[in-house]
Amino acid sequence: MAESPKRDTRDTTPDPKGRTQDRLIEHSYDGIQEYDNPMPRWWLTTFALTIIFSVLYVLNIGPIGAGKGWIADYEADMKAFAAAHPAPSGNDVSEGALLALVGDQKALAAGKSTFDAYCASCHRQDGGGLIGPSLVDNYWLHGGKITDIYKTVVDGVLAKGMPPWGKSLKPEQLTAVVAYVVSMHGSNPPNPKAPQGELVTP
Incomplete structure (x- = not known):
């Protein structure tokens, strides 16, 4: 038998203290129903910010925090390493x-x-x-x-x-x-x- 279309019976009536009551969606699986509880806004905001940050990081748009971007940081690290480990000098290698x-x-x-x-x-x-x-x-x-x-x-x-x-x-x-x-x-x-x-x- 085909399942009947879902019908939203969410109760948005505030309780005596002005808080919205839990909203129950009228559909069930094996007799189990669920509440329509959206993700907290702070979580959604954080998730959106991580996506924005990842795009900026991949595109190397600096500065993000400290530094001039990861490519510039890598090049600076390589220069510092080369300065600390110079190639042999003072020896005739002709x-x-x-x-x-x-x-x-x-x-x-x-x-x-x-x-x-x-x-x-x-x-x-x-x-x-x-x-x-x-x-x-x-x-x-x-x-x-x-x-x-x-x-x-x-x-x-x-x-x-x-x-x-x-x-x-x-x-x-x-x-x-x-x-x-x-x-x-x-x-x-x-x-x-x-x-x-x-x-x-x-």
Whole structure:
């Protein structure tokens, strides 16, 4: 049997103290009826304000409260971080200076120490590649020039899990380890990892 149309029988007659009585809507489900109790106005107002705020926040219309907007706050935070963690300076990282270290046995010994401590777990102690790519062949993922290798070491490759070592190693450690990596080229370790990246002619 089709349900009869709902009929509003709300009682809006004020009680003796001037308050509106509860309003009962005449419809029922399994004998249960309900009152027509609207949401409090303060709740509706708060809900509307949250919607307005969310639109302003997404559009980055500042200032909302403190600051100039979340994008401006993010850029300011990045500048502050960069100022607190400056890139290595005071060290010659030109191509000529780096190549000169490849022939410096003292620098290579220091580079090997750094490589064994920080790089071997991913590239293998002989540079043949493990989690990371092989460092002894002619294929490179991010450039094979010595300055490219230096940049990769300093900046890292976060997408591949390589951290930016420029933030944790000293300038002399960075240049020495890059020189050591270049010195390993062509060493032909046993069972190296398959070549990755683009061929770079020596």
